[in-house]
Amino acid sequence: MRTKLIAGNWKMNGTLADNELLCKSIRTGLAGVDASQGTSVVLCAPSVYLSQLQSCLAGSSTIHLGSQDVSSHDKGAFTGEISTAMLKEFGVRYAIVGHSERRQYHGETDAVVALKAKAALAAGITPIVCVGESLAEREAGLTNDVVRRQLAAVIHENGHCISEIVVAYEPVWAIGTGKTATPEMAQAVHSVLRAQLHAASSVAAERVQILYGGSMNAANAASLLAMADIDGGLIGGAALRAADFLSIIASAK
Numbered sequence: 645m646r647t648k649l650i651a652g653n654w655k656m657n658g659t660l661a662d663n664e665l666l667c668k669s670i671r672t673g674l675a676g677v678d679a680s681q682g683t684s685v686v687l688c689a690p691s692v693y694l695s696q697l698q699s700c701l702a703g704s705s706t707i708h709l710g711s712q713d714v715s716s717h718d719k720g721a722f723t724g725e726i727s728t729a730m731l732k733e734f735g736v737r738y739a740i741v742g743h744s745e746r747r748q749y750h751g752e753t754d755a756v757v758a759l760k761a762k763a764a765l766a767a768g769i770t771p772i773v774c775v776g777e778s779l780a781e782r783e784a785g786l787t788n789d790v791v792r793r794q795l796a797a798v799i800h801e802n803g804h805c806i807s808e809i810v811v812a813y814e815p816v817w818a819i820g821t822g823k824t825a826t827p828e829m830a831q832a833v834h835s836v837l838r839a840q841l842h843a844a845s846s847v848a849a850e851r852v853q854i855l856y857g858g859s860m861n862a863a864n865a866a867s868l869l870a871m872a873d874i875d876g877g878l879i880g881g882a883a884l885r886a887a888d889f890l891s892i893i894a895s896a897k
């Protein structure tokens with residue numbers, strides 16, 4: 645039985661003051677929620693704020709710290725990159741890899757994403773591997789091919805560790821647009837991904853949480869999270885509003 649995972653991707657948003665308020669409101673909102681109830685929460689903040697968030701989340705067993713990216717390299721001449729070792733110093737437990745905005749604006753290929761996942765796994769950080777098709781790819785009937793190709797690269801590079809990843813299905817056309825995949829549309833892709841994991845490892849198919857991301861909000865979360873293969877959400881815009889984010893977490897039973 646897989647537990648639910650709700651991850652907030654703050655993207656390039658926040659200030660010290662805003663983060664303090666948001667983090668404290670989420671902590672307070674979840675104060676009565678016991679980790680044993682199952683749902684885990686991750687806050688993926690911009691890297692410069694990880695130290696602030698580490699302090700804010702100290703002692704919480706339900707809310708974990710995540711980064712929005714990670715380098716595939718250990719150290720050295722990679723200006724602007726942040727290594728797994730650096731993230732670990734700040735208590736980071738999860739790292740988003742292959743977000744469509746990184747693929748689109750920073751030219752990250754499937755191979756790069758797979759190496760980032762590998763670096764995270766080697767350091768004991770759980771990679772949240774994002775996959776998803778563009779609108780043109782969906783309209784051309786290529787959705788399953790695209791997500792399978794993206795996940796295959798990660799499976800190929802990470803072999804026996806594959807049961808330690810989290811997958812996030814994020815249709816690019818639904819991210820930040822207010823257009824959400826219907827629960828049935830999302831479930832159809834999640835089941836394709838589950839089958840692919842099963843072909844790689846029955847343990848992985850059983851264990852790996854597959855999140856949905858793309859304009860998930862307080863109003864649509866419950867119906868998406870009710871689907872058999874939707875094990876949580878990766879939330880952008882709604883994660884910046886404590887009440888909405890808490891409402892999504894409450895929908896994840």
Ligand code: PEP
Pocket residue numbers: 653655814818819820821822857858859860878879880881882
């Ligand atoms: C995201 O950034 O991963 C995301 C899903 O954003 P939004 O919820 O705003 O669509």
